[in-house]
Amino acid sequence: MTKEKKTETKTETKKTKPPQEMVKLIIDGKEVEVEKGSYILHAAETLGIKIPTLCYYKHVQPYAACRICTVEVKRGKRVRYVTACNFPAEEGLEVTTFNDRIKTIRKLNVEFLLARCSKVKVLQDLAAELGIEKSRFGEGEEGCILCGLCVRVCNEVVGAKAIAFAGRGIEREVTTPFNVDSERCIGCGSCAKVCPTGYIRVASTEEDKIVHRDITLGPNTAIYVPTMQAVPNRPVIDTVSCIYFRNGKCKICAKICPTEAIDYEIPDKTEEIEVGTIIAATGFELFDPRKTMQYGYGRFDNVITSLEFEKMNCAAGSTNGKIVLANGEEPKSIGIIHCIGSRDKNYNEYCSRVCCMYALKFAHLVKEKTDAEVYDFYIDMRSFGKGYEEFYNRLLEEGVRFIRGKAAQVYNEPIYPEEEGKLVIRCEDTLMGRVRRIPVDMVVLCSAIEARQDSPELARLLTLCHSKDKFFAEKHPKLAPVSTASDGIFIAGCCQGPKDIPDTVAQASGAAAQAMSLAAKGYIEIESATSEIDKDKCTGCRICNDLCPYHAIDYIVADKVSKINEALCKGCGTCTAACPSGAIAAKQFKDQQISAEMEGVLS
Amino acid sequence: MAFEPKILGIFCNWCSYTGADLAGTARMKYSPNLRIIRVMCSGRVDPQFILKAFADGADGVLVAGCHPGDCHYIEGNYKTMGRMPIIHKMLEQMGIDQERFRLEWISASEGDRVAEVANEMTETIKKLGPLNLKP
Numbered sequence: 001m002t003k004e005k006k007t008e009t010k011t012e013t014k015k016t017k018p019p020q021e022m023v024k025l026i027i028d029g030k031e032v033e034v035e036k037g038s039y040i041l042h043a044a045e046t047l048g049i050k051i052p053t054l055c056y057y058k059h060v061q062p063y064a065a066c067r068i069c070t071v072e073v074k075r076g077k078r079v080r081y082v083t084a085c086n087f088p089a090e091e092g093l094e095v096t097t098f099n100d101r102i103k104t105i106r107k108l109n110v111e112f113l114l115a116r117c118s119k120v121k122v123l124q125d126l127a128a129e130l131g132i133e134k135s136r137f138g139e140g141e142e143g144c145i146l147c148g149l150c151v152r153v154c155n156e157v158v159g160a161k162a163i164a165f166a167g168r169g170i171e172r173e174v175t176t177p178f179n180v181d182s183e184r185c186i187g188c189g190s191c192a193k194v195c196p197t198g199y200i201r202v203a204s205t206e207e208d209k210i211v212h213r214d215i216t217l218g219p220n221t222a223i224y225v226p227t228m229q230a231v232p233n234r235p236v237i238d239t240v241s242c243i244y245f246r247n248g249k250c251k252i253c254a255k256i257c258p259t260e261a262i263d264y265e266i267p268d269k270t271e272e273i274e275v276g277t278i279i280a281a282t283g284f285e286l287f288d289p290r291k292t293m294q295y296g297y298g299r300f301d302n303v304i305t306s307l308e309f310e311k312m313n314c315a316a317g318s319t320n321g322k323i324v325l326a327n328g329e330e331p332k333s334i335g336i337i338h339c340i341g342s343r344d345k346n347y348n349e350y351c352s353r354v355c356c357m358y359a360l361k362f363a364h365l366v367k368e369k370t371d372a373e374v375y376d377f378y379i380d381m382r383s384f385g386k387g388y389e390e391f392y393n394r395l396l397e398e399g400v401r402f403i404r405g406k407a408a409q410v411y412n413e414p415i416y417p418e419e420e421g422k423l424v425i426r427c428e429d430t431l432m433g434r435v436r437r438i439p440v441d442m443v444v445l446c447s448a449i450e451a452r453q454d455s456p457e458l459a460r461l462l463t464l465c466h467s468k469d470k471f472f473a474e475k476h477p478k479l480a481p482v483s484t485a486s487d488g489i490f491i492a493g494c495c496q497g498p499k500d501i502p503d504t505v506a507q508a509s510g511a512a513a514q515a516m517s518l519a520a521k522g523y524i525e526i527e528s529a530t531s532e533i534d535k536d537k538c539t540g541c542r543i544c545n546d547l548c549p550y551h552a553i554d555y556i557v558a559d560k561v562s563k564i565n566e567a568l569c570k571g572c573g574t575c576t577a578a579c580p581s582g583a584i585a586a587k588q589f590k591d592q593q594i595s596a597e598m599e600g601v602l603s
Numbered sequence: 604m605a606f607e608p609k610i611l612g613i614f615c616n617w618c619s620y621t622g623a624d625l626a627g628t629a630r631m632k633y634s635p636n637l638r639i640i641r642v643m644c645s646g647r648v649d650p651q652f653i654l655k656a657f658a659d660g661a662d663g664v665l666v667a668g669c670h671p672g673d674c675h676y677i678e679g680n681y682k683t684m685g686r687m688p689i690i691h692k693m694l695e696q697m698g699i700d701q702e703r704f705r706l707e708w709i710s711a712s713e714g715d716r717v718a719e720v721a722n723e724m725t726e727t728i729k730k731l732g733p734l735n736l737k738p
Contacts, residue, residue, distance in 0.1 A: 468712060473711065549679070573642060573679075574678075576647060577647055602609055
């Protein structure tokens with residue numbers, strides 16, 4: 001049902017490399033043997049000697065623009081100063097990676113770079129290391145050090161070739177052809193990732209927005225581990241955004257994987273698995289607050305849903321758990337509005353069950369992490385579980401402000417001076433009996449839990465019933481909450497109705513236990529009310545054969561009559577009504593029995 | 604004494620009968636003229652039952668099943684959908700008012716619908732008067 005294709009990474013057979021010619025060289029007095037053709041920088045790496053670089057990146061061709069990696073090489077009597085990143089290792093070379101002369105060269109190069117970009121952090125760090133206080137050649141304000149990493153990555157790895165160097169001398173810059181918006185840029189962000197100065201930023205072309213919009217709340221890369229708790233805990237590749245699947249380039253993940261586990265050619269497999277029982281636990285969707293336009297979701301940057309707030313709060317999330325506004329600042333006041341899309345005749349009449357408690361959780365977290373004011377706009381406070389009411393009381397003591405009254409609208413236009421620059425929530429405080437305007441920095445909407453849009457499809461597949469609100473129908477609301485009208489198919493969790501985690505776990509355990517007990521029995525109990533064909537009356541017309549939705553009726557060629565398989569028959573009686581000879585009797589619902597009932601009822 | 608119609612309801616076990624059950628547990632008020640018997644699926648309903656019902660003294664017959672697509676036995680109600688129009692034709696040819704026979708789709712949560720239909724049919728048939736087919 002989802003459009004994303006996923007390719008799983010798996011260990012494949014090891015690729016064998018052809019034997020390479022090796023060369024021996026000496027670096028800082030230590031001997032090392034490397035492949036012929038590799039550069040001094042690699043050789044030093046194998047020895048654990050670190051040579052500083054600015055414009056070097058392992059997976060693209062070296063450019064040697066920055067000259068920081070300059071080292072001394074001696075061959076026989078000849079001494080030269082070359083860049084380690086692109087000087088090939090030769091047999092018998094003697095390399096020194098640091099001495100006074102090298103230090104002088106490095107300092108000079110850094111000073112030259114500082115003369116262009118004095119504010120760039122990597123340069124400032126290098127300068128501090130080398131003992132440079134101020135460049136003799138000036139202090140430029142440029143942000144780009146012209147290392148060319150972005151150009152090389154865009155050309156060689158991504159293959160988009162959207163940017164390159166343009167201009168000569170002091171006019172030299174990295175840009176797109178003719179300085180116009182590129183059509184070739186695929187927005188992969190690789191240039192921003194390799195840029196050592198942070199000069200390149202990925203931004204939407206509409207407006208400069210950061211945090212909630214630019215920093216994704218989902219996967220940041222085409223290869224990603226779905227969640228921290230994913231089973232198996234392995235990365236998957238989104239073939240829609242992966243560069244290799246788009247134009248055959250990149251393949252960096254395969255290059256750096258130490259166990260060579262990535263194989264792009266594994267095809268998607270469709271497997272047919274025969275099972276005896278099915279548990280549907282397909283979860284829920286969140287009500288889209290764009291439908292309730294009055295709350296400003298989608299129009300105002302700082303109106304977010306509860307799920308977005310939760311993702312932001314998560315320590316593994318995009319802000320590392322910091323609560324921030326869209327512009328990166330900390331909010332001084334937050335409004336949490338309950339019952340968005342639930343308890344509402346216009347959308348869903350039911351109560352979404354979990355929102356009151358997570359709204360309290362948010363309020364508590366905000367009070368813990370920031371010193372913002374929290375306003376909670378509720379209709380009723382539904383704190384039904386263990387410790388829930390006690391938690392509510394605790395929050396009252398923590399100074400969270402509770403306003404009993406559903407918020408009517410969120411405004412962006414200030415009327416009073418204290419509302420400048422803030423969002424205003426207008427509500428009726430029913431306990432005070434007044435209409436109030438509360439200015440806040442951020443609004444969190446407790447959006448209702450809804451059934452998934454595709455649940456009618458699944459219901460049809462599994463012959464499940466669903467109620468008006470599209471949640472799957474259980475067999476009995478009180479006595480059979482996890483089984484369904486179809487034997488062997490169970491439901492658990494929010495697909496059956498909104499519920500919180502303890503209840504979901506309880507239901508899931510129940511469904512699993514019931515499913516297992518079916519399998520553990522070793523036999524199945526069949527319907528007693530099945531249908532039976534009287535051989536003597538059956539004319540072999542076979543009208544009934546195709547009528548049965550369970551394919552329970554077979555035509556016995558030898559006897560020239562049809563026969564019903566009792567184990568498959570569910571007793572619906574459709575065949576019985578169709579038989580022109582009256583040869584089929586639906587046990588317990590025979591024609592004579594129904595006639596007798598009718599006569600009795602109509603007497 | 605005012606004429607009280609006898610309406611026979613043939614309800615499928617899973618949806619419509621449960622719906623009628625719900626109308627009962629929710630204490631909904633509806634006319635007592637609807638007398639319900641249960642079959643497992645509306646697909647069990649032989650057109651002959653309907654004719655027999657009228658012959659047994661029913662003034663009206665209501666067949667109720669699950670909504671198309673939601674049949675507990677997957678396709679039973681589609682077969683019903685195909686069979687019931689024949690009844691309408693036969694009743695027309697026999698000179699019996701078509702309003703006396705109704706096919707309805709009622710789900711397990713639609714107790715209010717059961718009440719609505721029962722009341723509607725009672726009203727309609729009261730106006731039509733007794734059928735008096737029973738010898």
